[in-house]
């Protein structure tokens with residue numbers, strides 16, 4: 147799948163955001179190795195901390211459906227859904243990506259004119275992953 151198609155799905159997903167507190171609408175589209183796409187949006191909460199980011203919504207939907215193999219994610223966001231620059235994934239979302247993805251997993255950061263591509267290794271260097279956990283204490 148072309149990045150352009152995944153990006154269009156992330157932009158569409160941003161329209162589903164539930165963000166009455168921050169006003170920042172975020173959308174994500176996650177590409178599985180088999181070509182399936184899962185969309186996600188941020189879902190805020192009056193108590194703030196239960197808020198779920200768009201990226202994690204997409205990942206959790208996909209994992210629930212049995213997917214464990216992912217190729218790329220496109221992410222966009224902005225105040226009231228207006229994209230004025232890249233909206234990079236938060237640290238928690240990067241760690242969730244690392245649970246299921248290798249360091250070459252691609253992240254398309256959508257901005258007002260197009261997109262930038264980053265790998266998970268670039269966004270989360272020297273990461274802690276399932277492999278490290280399994281071998282801890284050996």
Ligand code: THU
Nearest residue numbers: 168170172188199200235236239
């Ligand atoms: N947000 C995301 O959806 N993804 C991120 O990676 C960063 C932050 C959301 C959470 C909250 O609803 C809003 O953006 C402002 O922080």
